[in-house]
Amino acid sequence: MDKRQAIGSWLSGPRAAMEEAGADFGHPGEQLGLPQQGPGSIARPGRRLGALAVDWGLCMLIAYGLITDGYGQATGNWALLIFLALSVLTVGTIGSTPGKRLFGLRVIAVDTKTVNPVRALVRSVLLCLAIPALIWDRDGRGLHDRLAGTVEVRI
Incomplete structure (x- = not known):
């Protein structure tokens, strides 16, 4: 094996190396x-x-309009709590947030195709932590979706 070929597969990642091997x-x-x-x-x-x-x-606008101290100091922290509440309520009931609806997306459970409020809560809390959302599997699902047993699909 040529050194350049070995380095190329290493830089491309394990998926590319497995695809080159025929997987x-x-x-x-x-x-x-x-x-x-x-x-x-x-x-x-x-x-x-x-x-x-x-x-x-949307959550930043709500936080700025309702909760700020006049100087915008409290917007970021409150926006995160509003985002959590928005996500749990909307994903747990209709399966999509306003942004997801605008972009034609919906969250479904892998097994039942409907998301209950408990799964929406787990998914939303992990999403607010940000790190689980940055770790994806080969299907493009974030760790928050895997742990909640959900997947985000097009509608």
């Missing part, structure tokens, strides 16, 4: 029984980040 991972969501494209397929990162930005902006 077939399929499309994201295949092992969950989800389609490759269209409604019900795994939500792509760009849409998920867009929905998160809309939801965070």
